Amino acid sequence: MDQAPPPAVQAEGVVKRFGPTVALDGVQLTVQPGESHALVGRNGAGKSTLVSVLTGLHKADAGTVTFGGEPAPAFGDTTAWQSKVACVYQKSMVVPDLTVAENLFLNRFDDNARWISWGRLRKRAEQLLADYGVQVDPNTRARDLAVEQRQFVEIARALSFGARLIILDEPTAQLDARGIGRLFDKLRELQSQGVAFLFISHHLQEVYELCTAVTVYRDARHVLTAPVADVAKTELVAAMTGEKSGGAVAWHAAGTATPPDASAEPVLRTEGLTLEGRFEPLDLQVRPGEVLGLAGSAASGNTALGEVLAGMRKAGGGTVRVHGEAVRSGSVPHALAAGIGYIPEDRHDQGLVLGRSVAENATLTVTDQLGPWGTVLPSRTREFARGMIDSLDIKTQGPEQPVSGLSGGNQQKVVVARALARGPSVLVAVRPTAGVDVKSKDSLLGVVRRVADEGNAAVVVSDELDDLRVCDRVLALFHGRVVATFASGWTDGELVAAMEGVGERE
Known part of the structure; x- marks a missing residue:
């Protein structure tokens, strides 16, 4: 009887700490050759830290990692790590102004030649692309490729080093339905050649479409590994959230907030608001005293919507009105003058001048x-x-x-x-509690609630469940479309399911 091949990667008892923070607490993961294995979990579950350990960017404090039955390369040996594993990130790592051929062999054009032979380089690229069935012209500049074609190029480059494990980090975030279909077809083709994929995604319906096994992390710990076919979607969501029966309650205590007056004239109104490639035409109304949540993952379009409301982006169409007055699209000064306050997603890049x-x-x-x-x-x-x-x-x-x-x-x-x-009439807050401690989180959400309770309107854009508990009403977005609307009192499971595209409710 033929002995089964060793796993493409096997991690056992991996621990990683950053100061007092335990980012991985004895986790495990096994991906077999030719398998698409999903790794899922909420933000902070430990997925990104595991990827950094599996790709040699961080050294584990404890535990073991093997590739094909052999110990992981020594920490810092970049070439050896490249021969084992590669990660294709949500943000493309190809150099846009270089050709496909130049990207494929960047920093290794021809080790034995004094001068680069561009003709030989193109032929090598043609052969590499043909070996993996990637139909891309090697002379094309990377910036002119479709998103999934750039991903194919990154995968082909990784395979050319000898790697047989490819980590895909939110690979569908910037793809439309046809692009996702083409990507999945190529992944299945490569799986048949023995290539293994670790698929990280917030979109659970894609896990069921592509993957045969799934591992769940929660709060830096391993929770579940099972065949995808054996795990119902509700069970998978429950494993991710740790939700017990009965679900969560609203962030503010029952009876402490006065429900918004449904007959009042909206403070904020949008009509047919759209941004091509980000979100579909959207009509919103936020009334005095109301906190509206826009829930969704990075690819849902909710962040782009918040930026349009604040004047950070110019809308593709439609209007934004505050107290009935139109706000000039794409103008931060006009949004400020109209009464829109903005808390950006990244306080370091967009929110603060650190030297001041x-x-x-x-x-x-x-x-x-x-x-x-x-x-x-x-x-x-x-x-x-x-x-x-x-x-x-x-x-x-x-x-x-x-x-x-x-x-x-x-x-x-x-x-x-x-x-x-400026005493805004509308406060737009994008992931307002990112990277803060629990006490500060409660304080910041209390400020958002107070803004609304003073008769203004607030919009919270987030995929963090604790952020959304402050809201009177939550819209769940998925791939640029509102798929569900929730009043306060929603459960973790139903909201996560809607954000992941596995449950719709209007």
Whole structure:
């Protein structure tokens, strides 16, 4: 009897810590040759950390990893790791201005020649692409390829090093239905050649379409490994969320918030709002006292929708109105003037000027109020900032402290202070509690609730369930379309199912 081949990768008892944070707590994973194996879990479950360990970017603190039955290469031996495994990330890693051939053999054009033979390079590329059935012209510049074609090129490049395990991190995030179909066809073809895939996705219906086995992580621990055919979708969602019967309750205690008046004129209204490739035409109404949630993963279009509302992106069509007045699309100054405050997704890249003080960051949106004739008076800046510091309980040495010296939660409070500085009628918050501790999370969500309770409107854009509990109403988006609407009191399971595209409810 033929002995079964060793697993393409096997991880046992893997532990990884970052300071006091345990990112992986004795997890395991086994992917067989020729298998598409799904790895799923909510944000913070440990998926990305495992990928960094499996690709040699981080060294595990404990546990073992083997490829094809052999121990993983020594940490830091990049060439050896490339011969074992590769990861195709959601953001393409090809160099857009280089040709397909140049990308395939980047940094290894011809080790034995003094000069590059471009003709020989193209022939090598043609042969490599033909070996794996990738129908792409090697002379085409990478920027001119379709998204799934760039992924094919990255996969072919990885295979050319000898890797037989390919990790796919949210590979369908930027693909339409036809692109997803072409990608899956190619993956199945490569599986028949013995290539193994670790498929990481928030879209559970794709797990059932492509994969034969699934592993679930939750809170840095291994929860479940089973054949996909043996796990019902409701069981898979329950394993991801850890939800017990009865589900979750609303973030704010019952009876503490007054339900929005359904007959009141909306504070925020959109009509036919769209952004090509991101979300379909959308009509929204958010009334005084209401917090609306836009739930969905990175590919759902919810973040792009939040950015359109805040003027960070120009809509493809439709209108945004605040108190009945149209807001100029794609204009942050006009959105601010119309009464829209904005908490961006990434406080470091979009929310803060790290080299500046707490006061300067908190008052960026109100510099026109800090002195006569366009001047900015330091004394008035500090005075204004002190009011925001007291109001939001920002832990700081004072208004002049560099914002870079604050904790993550207090940095986020400075971003919130800036968003609230003009007394907005509408607060748009994109993943407002990302990377903050539990206490700061509760405080920040309390601010969002307070904005609405004062008679304004708030929109929370997030895939974090705790963020969405503050909402009076939640719309679940999937691939740019609203697939379900929930009143407060939803359960984790039903909302996650809607965000993952496995449950629809209007």
